[in-house]
Amino acid sequence: QVQLVESGGGLVQPGGSLRLSCAASGFTLDYYAIGWFRQAPGKEREGVSCISGTDGSTYYADSVKGRFTISRDNAKNTVYLQMNSLKPEDTAVYYCATDPRGGPRRMAYEYTFWGQGTQVTVSS
Numbered sequence: 001q002v003q004l005v006e007s008g009g010g011l012v013q014p015g016g017s018l019r020l021s022c023a024a025s026g027f028t029l030d031y032y033a034i035g036w037f038r039q040a041p042g043k044e045r046e047g048v049s050c051i052s053g054t055d056g057s058t059y060y061a062d063s064v065k066g067r068f069t070i071s072r073d074n075a076k077n078t079v080y081l082q083m084n085s086l087k088p089e090d091t092a093v094y095y096c097a098t099d100p101r102g103g104p105r106r107m108a109y110e111y112t113f114w115g116q117g118t119q120v121t122v123s124s
Helices: none
Strands: 003-007 010-012 018-025 033-039 046-051 058-060 068-073 078-083 092-099 118-122
Touching: 003 092, 018 033, 018 092, 018 118, 033 068, 033 078, 046 068, 046 078, 058 068, 078 092
Parallel strands: 010 118
Antiparallel strands: 003 018, 018 078, 033 046, 033 092, 046 058, 068 078, 092 118
16 A cells, blocks of 8 residues: 655744655655645645656756755655745645656646645744
């Protein structure tokens, strides 16, 4: 059974950092596409970053480029999202998602399995 569990969210001041984790079970992450998405209240879910399972290429939304970094630790079957220089507009529930079709996937509909989400709040 494929399962994704996010952790690492919380309350942080503007300019602070958080590292989100997405632990996978029931399958091996190595060749799967992984994406991070977020959804703020009253807004649509948006893609934040993704990493390809085929060539390791990465993608970042313009709003997070240069501040967020996606990475994967295959030995731990976990994907991370390092978030630096956080802004209030980064406040949202963050979700990780995966799909066995390993190529880079930027859109939510391209992902088959989803985690339950973790809340990130950036506020002073």
